[in-house]
Amino acid sequence: MKDVYGKEMPPNPYRKNETMRLLGHQYAVSIFWYNDEVRQEIKQISEARPYSFSLAAASDIFMLGYIHVKRAERARRKKTA
Known part of the structure; x- marks a missing residue:
């Protein structure tokens, strides 16, 4: 993919692996x-x-932590239900 100036854009990091796709x-x-x-x-x-x-790395780390907390909460609720 090219930017508005015709230069190649860097690859999308959110397509690199399963974790990044999830994020x-x-x-x-x-x-x-x-x-x-x-x-x-x-x-x-x-x-x-x-x-x-980098701030981008920080946001990814934060979101990954958020996802893991949500998963843990759901698993705990499922066990008690």
Whole structure:
């Protein structure tokens, strides 16, 4: 795929493997990007690691954690039902 200037665009990271495909299907906007507390905490982490941390990686890590928590909650509810 090419951008508006005709240059090749980098590959979509959300097509790389199953975990990234799972993350690509999540609606993270309201959970991550509009949550000021989480955003500030991630910003503090990125400032502490200026050469080894990216906001995109942080959002993926956050969403993956969110998915695992939801799965654990569902499994726990299923056992008690």
